[in-house]
Amino acid sequence: MSDAGVVRLLLFRVGRLTCAAEAETVREILPRLQATRIPGAPPVVAGLVNVRGTLVTVVEGWRALGQPEPPTGSDGGTTVLLEVGGGRRVLGFTVDEVVDLLTVDGGALERRQALPGIDPTLVRAVGRRAGHLFVVLDTDALLTPVMPS
Amino acid sequence: MDLSQYAELFLAESREHLSACNQLLLAWERKPASLEPVGGLFRAVHTVKGMAATMGYAAVTDLAHRTENLLDHLRRGAHPATDELLQLLFRARDALEQAVELSVRGRERDLDLSAITAELDRAAARAGGKAGRAAAAREPPPPPIEALAAPGRLVQVVLRAEAPLKGGRALLLLKRAQALGAVHAVSPPPAAFEAEDFDGRLAFRLESAAPADQIRERLRATGDVESVTLPEEEERRAAAPAAAAGAAVEPARSRHLRVDLRRLDGLMDLIGELVTARGRLNELAAERRDPAIDDVTIQISRLTADLQAEIIQARMTPVWQVFDRFPRLVRDLARQLGKQVAFRVEGKEIELDRAILDELGDPLMHLLRNAVDHGIEPPAERRRRGKNPEAEIVLTALRERSSVAISVTDDGRGIDRATILERARRDGLVDPHAEALTDDQLLRVLARPGFSTADAVTNVSGRGVGIDVAVTRLRALGGSIEIRSQPGKGTTFVLRLPVTLAIVRALIASVGRERYALPLTYVAETVELGAAPTTTVEGREAIVLRDRVVPLVYLRQLLGVAGDAPPPRRPIIVLEMGDRRSGVVVDGMLGQQEIVVKGFDAPQGTLPVFSGATIMGDGVPALILDAGGLV
CATH class of the missing domain: 3.30.70.1110 (Histidine kinase CheA-like, P2 response regulator-binding domain)
Known part of the structure; x- marks a missing residue:
């Protein structure tokens, strides 16, 4: 992400956090799909889902970001398909809800900084929307450790 | 004009012709007086030349021209094969191959063909002489009409x-x-x-x-x-017989069509979707019980099955497409190592899915190299042991039930079990008191990646080289590998592969609330747990089935499936891979169905017992168990 220029961000909520991913890495937004557990995979992996015939590995957002588990029986949330590793791979990421699609000036984002309650290595920048802070996630840092290189 | 769209086609066709050249040279080597191989070589090189000229690959064209020129002299002079000539032609063929590969990648400049062209020209001058040239003048070449189909x-x-x-x-x-x-x-x-x-x-x-x-x-x-x-x-003029002069070089009218493999893969994916949708339709029809819907459902089921069979057939490729490069490989290696080898290929026409076949080349190459290098003794040693100094290596493809077995057999010295056992004991791979290694244990030891380093097994015979590679590759294809070795008599490696990867029949088993698919390829039978008494063999629970011990694998424990205690009586799916068997204990059976095999990105830590995943009739994925990982 460059400091200058315009950046389009997809904002979503995971637990108490408002997060953002660069819109160009977002392949698709889907309702939560029934996932098949993958034995042996770390708990952060929700499992395998079927996206129109293609199998996609899904990462549980609240586990990855250290948020409390959403109450069972809530309507299940949303799966965001993200391109990682420069588009070589697509992974699903579950979120509670999608909040907004935002166009911001790159300069308005503050470079990575520590925020309480989130692992700083997962944060690329911090921005503000209607007075509230949101974190722009480093989706590669978030998702690649799950997958073998 | 942009010819790049033809480049792939040119490459594919050139490779075929150059592969044919290898076979022809080997045939000529076996029958030095025969003229047929030379004629075939001439035609193959000539075709490559024509195509290369069309593509504007000057270096290939030139090299092919000089090779063709030499071949023409040899053909006209009815020259017998000599070792020197064969070596030169083999090298010219290899140079042509390299020139083709580099030209297609736009790296023609990296080629240095001056040495080989000079040699070809010298040989042509020796072989030709004036008589040859006079003959050439009297006998005009046929009208030069051949090349890739081009517009205009x-x-x-x-x-x-x-x-x-x-x-x-x-x-x-x-x-x-x-x-x-x-x-x-x-x-x-x-x-x-x-x-x-x-x-x-x-x-x-x-x-x-x-x-x-x-x-x-x-x-x-x-x-x-x-x-x-x-x-x-x-x-x-076509009506007039004069046109017949061109017959020799007319492009062969083939009823085959070259299709990009990606197209076939795409088609296969679509069929997969269709098969999945059919499953859903069947379920719905069964709920509705409407005769009209039933009729359509049956018809669609049949059409889908036919379509699927057709497309699977379209992907089938005879194994010779990969096997044909091996005679040359074995010959060159044998010469280089000073061994005498008669190499035979059987079952060339057996077919496998293209995707599987493509993956098979490397493992087979490793095994053949091993056989020539380590399996076979030098001629003198063979003579001392009362064997034919010329060793035999046989590569065989054989169709079994729903799999294909490919074996590499040599009549060499066999694997030195004692040395390997000693090493396996030292590394803690087997019980320190083990007296002997079974074939099965032998493979397990040889297939360990650490075991394949050359220095570790120099005295053993270096048998480990590449075996771990072969085993890994085979497993990824849902296949298995087996080894049989007798001291002094030789070694056989058997590779077993499913015929097709794309769609297989599978048992769907339930474990807790989860479903898993087990391809029928390796399912021997199912029995009931509790019906046969269990025993303990080498610390593993097992059942005895018709006098054979079948170790049990509890899927619930292996996969860490949560849920209530399983029913006491439940099915055991007996898997069989070559001589090895294993009983997989599941909670229940949900039936048999065709599944479409798909790959998935396996996260870190995923248990190494899955060969892929499939999408069930309800649209939810299920993992496919890899028999090789369970047996």
Whole structure:
């Protein structure tokens, strides 16, 4: 992400956090799909889902970001398909809800900084929307450790 | 004109012709007096030359021309094969292959062919002599009409026999043609115009809107032109027997069509979707119980099955497409190592899915290398042991139930079990008191990646080299590998593979609330847990089935499935892979169905017992268990 220029961000909520991913890495937004557990995979992996015939590995957002588990029986949330590793791979990421699609000036984002309650290595920048802070996630840092290189 | 779209095609066809050259050279080596291989070689190289000229690959064209020239002299002079000639031709073929590969990648500049072309020319001069050249003059080559299909009208030109400087004239004529429109597929290639044997006949395709009369007139104006033939005349003359002269070099009319493998993969994916949708339709129809819907459902089921069978068939490729490069490999390696080997291939026509076949080349190459290098003794040692100094290596493909077995057998010294056992004991791979290694244990030891380093097994015979590679590759394909070795008598490796990867019949088993698919390829039978008594063998629970011990694998524990205690009586799925068996204990059976095998990105830590995943009728994925990982 460059400091200058315009950046389009997809904002979503995971637990108490408002997060953002660069819109160009977002392949698709889907309702939560029934996932098949993958034995042996770390708990952060929700499992395998079927996206129109293609199998996609899904990462549980609240586990990855250290948020409390959403109450069972809530309507299940949303799966965001993200391109990682420069588009070589697509992974699903579950979120509670999608909040907004935002166009911001790159300069308005503050470079990575520590925020309480989130692992700083997962944060690329911090921005503000209607007075509230949101974190722009480093989706590669978030998702690649799950997958073998 | 942009020819890049033809580059892949050129590459594929050239590889085929060059692979054929290998077979022909080996055939000539076996029967040095035979003329047939030389004729075949000439035609193959000639075709490559024509194609390369069309593509504008000057280096390939030139090298092919010189090779062809030598072959032509050999053919005319009925020259027998000598070791020296064969070596040269093998090297020329290899150089051609390299030239083709580099040219297609736009790296023609990296080629240095001066040494080989000089050698070819010297050999041609020796083989040819004046007699050869005189014969060439008397016997005009057939009209040079061959090349890739290219757009435009076919124009055939014959220059006057008495014309001086025919080559220059022909180039001039091409220039004039280019002024009329785009010129493709010039044959012979312009590079060959200056050759001694250029007889003043050429042909090309001209993309031009100009009327035939005008084209003829313009080209004739070049001077020294005997005739210019364009399509109308072509048709008229086609009826006349004169056209038959071109028969030898006419492109073979093939009823085959080259299809990009990605297309076939795409088609396969679509069929997969269709099969999945059919499953859903069947379920719905069963709920509705409407005869009209049932009828349509049955019809759609049948059509889908037929379509699926057709597309699977379209992907099937005979194994010779991969096997054909091995005779040369074995020959070269044997020469290099000073061994005598008779190499035989059986079951060349057996077919496998293209995707599987493509993956098979490397493992087989490893095994053949091992056989020549380590399996087979030097001739002197063989003689001492009362064996034929010429060793035998056989590569066989054999169709079994729903799999194909490919074996590599040598009659060499066999694997030195004692040394391997000692090492396995030292590394803690087997019980320190183990007295002997079974074939099965032998493979397990050899297939350990650490075991394959050359220095570790130099004294053993280096058998480990590449076996871990082969085993890994085979497993990824849902196949298995087996080893049989007898001291002094030889070693056999058997690779077992599913015939197709894409769609397989599978048992669907339930474990807790989860479903898993088990391809039927390796399912021998199912029995009930509790029906047969269990025992403990080597610390593992097992059942005895018709006097054979079958160790049990509890899927619930292995996969860490949560949930209530399983029912006491439940099915055991008995898997069989070669000589090995294993009983997989599941909670229940949900039936048998065709599944579409798909890959998935396995996260870190995923248990190594899955060969892929599939999408069930309800649209939810299920993992496919890999028999090789369970047996």
